[in-house]
Amino acid sequence: MSGGPLQLALREWRDRFRHPTTLICLAGTSVILAIIAPFDGAALLRPLPRLAYWTMVVTTTYAAGLWVNIYTLHRWADRLPRQRRLAVIGLATATCVSVLVWVLNGMWLGFWPAGTALAVYLAQVFVIALIVAILIEAVVQRIMSATAPMVGPSILDRLPLDKRGTLLAMSVEDHYVRVTTTKGQEMILMRLSDAIRETATTPGLQVHRSQWVATAAVVAADRKGDGAVLTLADGTQIPVSRRYVPAIKEAGLLPAR
Structure with missing residues (x-):
């Protein structure tokens, strides 16, 4: 939305x-x-x-x-x-x-x-x-x-019931955070840092100043210049800035060159 x-x-x-x-x-x-x-x-x-x-x-x-x-x-x-x-x-x-x-x-x-x-x-x-x-x-x-069904991290409690699937990723748009799950997307008025704190039960990484991904949702990772691109289970591609490349390497998401 x-x-x-x-x-x-x-x-x-x-x-x-x-x-x-x-x-x-x-x-x-x-x-x-x-x-x-x-x-x-x-x-x-x-x-x-x-x-x-x-x-x-x-x-x-x-x-x-x-x-x-x-x-x-x-x-x-x-x-x-x-x-x-x-x-x-x-x-x-x-x-x-x-x-x-x-x-x-x-x-x-x-x-x-x-x-x-x-x-x-x-x-x-x-x-x-x-x-x-x-x-x-x-x-x-x-x-x-x-x-409400008790599923996943507390960030899901902010979503409509029909959007509360497995958490895949979050991204910043203006003053809102777009939360993506296996059941769709929803915009929430909050800061990304606060949203990340509400994903405590879901392993994930911030891969860009405006992007966060659940590590279990990543199905492929490729280098792109000094950064990288992650592909999620739903086909979404998430850019990784150079600053966060070491973190995805440590998580085993990005293979060595």
Whole structure:
């Protein structure tokens, strides 16, 4: 997969939002809110309309909040320190969700608070949105972690389930690392040095300032000038810079001249 922050964020948003566990959690949250009927909901709406209302609110606000969260992370991860980045994400997500709920309530219930009432209302929405988002995210992450197959190094935990094959190689593209496995490729927003640390259980070598390979994936090695070229099991060819030639010799990947 290739593309900038927008394309990468869009794919991650789609995968997470459409995940069965997420949909189940959203449905469960909607049912719970329809039953407890906060904000005098029982007096305003009958049971079925109330369920439809909360399903709409929970689904749209979670989708919007998730999108703002993911896009902001992809757009600013390399520009802001972690604490400032989290503050930006929190503020952007809370603002988006609060405005969206205000509009939905106005359109659905004809409720358009203003002045002090609006400030109190938005504060309440912010707190509820924050609690719901944390609960849903905690449940989703716990269930997805429990159901994810335990295969290979921890770097694979960052990949979609359908891409978690045997680790073959990693390469740098802009601020992203392209992770290649026997089941495909995926771009991850991180540094190569951090990605390499997460391959601890897979023997491998850095062979270029922007390339890492799993030694078991190498099926051929040939010299090329002062460097070399490694051929992987999937046919991919990886360049080896002169600086790393001694390392691949020591690993027995490059035959002596």
